[in-house]
Amino acid sequence: MLSKKTRYAIKALVILGKNFGEAPMQIQKIASEEHIPKKFLEQILLDLRNAGLLYSKKGAGGGYGLVKDPAEIFVVQVLRLTGGPIALLPCVSLNFYQRCEECSNEATCGVRDVFLEVRNATLKILSETSIADVIRREGHLLDNLKV
Amino acid sequence: MLSKKTRYAIKALVILGKNFGEAPMQIQKIASEEHIPKKFLEQILLDLRNAGLLYSKKGAGGGYGLVKDPAEIFVVQVLRLTGGPIALLPCVSLNFYQRCEECSNEATCGVRDVFLEVRNATLKILSETSIADVIRREGHLLDNLKV
DNA sequence: ATAATGTATATAGATTTAGTAGACTTTATT
DNA sequence: AATAAAGTCTACTAAATCTATATACATTAT
Structure with missing residues (x-):
């Protein structure tokens, strides 16, 4: 069974995939739309960022976004990154x-x-x-x- | 990932499968041949017996054996029984x-x-x-x- | 009677998972 | 310059699960 961490990571990437090309999206927004505990999600997004999948922007109007096109990110990568x-x-x-x-x-x-x-x-x-x-x-x- | 319980259960069934038709095989023998902690294996075999996959015989010369032909026991059943x-x-x-x-x-x-x-x-x-x-x-x- | 075997339940230790807390840094806006 | 809105980082804790062990008991062959 996948861990929740992995599950949340995939779901976060999907929602960020839908947002690809737009302004970065806030952790808070992702957390509430996908019903994921915010502090937990913070850690997960940070991991994905450190792995090079996401970029982040601090400060007002900041948030997260995909570094590459969602067509170039494969589910298997997410499992491996999050230890699933x-x-x-x-x-x-x-x-x-x-x-x-x-x-x-x-x-x-x-x-x-x-x-x-x-x-x-x-x-x-x-x-x-x-x-x-x-x-x-x-x-x-x-x-x-x-x- | 499968639990060790599931892994051990499958391995035990395989060795009992090879022994099918012969006299029952002792927990001790299965444990030492497959390098499985004996007391842990006891519990597992008991579960498999209670599920109707194995018969057991107490006392000297006792042990465990498959109830049906190894061709009629499927790996999926074992996963389900052991919660895998x-x-x-x-x-x-x-x-x-x-x-x-x-x-x-x-x-x-x-x-x-x-x-x-x-x-x-x-x-x-x-x-x-x-x-x-x-x-x-x-x-x-x-x-x-x-x- | 004895030894060999399985039965049953309880418990402990280790590990992993999920989630929370709090202090810090950066940036946009006023 | 001040403030608020974001992300960053590390540590911690609570709960669950897994693995294994302990102990007392029941049955059967010799």
Whole structure:
């Protein structure tokens, strides 16, 4: 399961994606629109900024904005930045690999092999889906509801 | 990420799967072969037994065994029994559904839509893969190493 | 009778997560 | 220059969860 931190990060990027090209948006506004605790969101946005995804502007009229086009930011990046696990086993994680202590032979572990397949399937989706895609999906869902 | 409980449960079922049709196998033996803390494994096997996956036999010569053929036990069942999350968001979980508190409209949430796709991909693999398949995969991995 | 095994419940320690607090810095506006 | 509106940074705490251990008990084979 993703942490709330990761969930909030994605949602914040989506709302900032919708705002791309406009004036920066305030933490307070994002927090209240997405119902995210403000102080918690502050930390998250700071992380995303330090990772180079967001720019920030201090002082009155300040706020946050995306550094690049939402079509160039992929969901998988957000998971990795916020420490959200992609793999279901540490031994199949690309970026947070850890040996399973109990495992006698990783190379022949059938369990690992299954979860390698799962990880690949997950990774494919998340690395092909951009923030812009997420926004597009919202549009489609809305259209479908109206029909 | 799966809990160790889930990981150990799958590994225990795999070793019991290899032993299917033989005399029951002792907790102690499973624990030492798979390097799982014995007392922890006791609880896990008990859960799997109470869920109807294993039978047990007390006393000397006792132990645990699979109730049904390893080809009829699917990895997805084990995750569900041991509380391992399949979905990455609570709002896309079939068996442990929970609304995302912060979400204004689940029906049009693009983030949810993406993770619904991820869940479906994961679920497909895990519900098509049996304990027998895991054992088969180990065989293939071993063969490939030898070549 | 004894030893080998599983059953059941409680509890403790460690880790992680989620959220809060508070003091500080920068910038626009008046 | 003063003030208010923002973001920055670090520390802390509360709660939950996970992992593991302890202990007493029940059953069965020999």
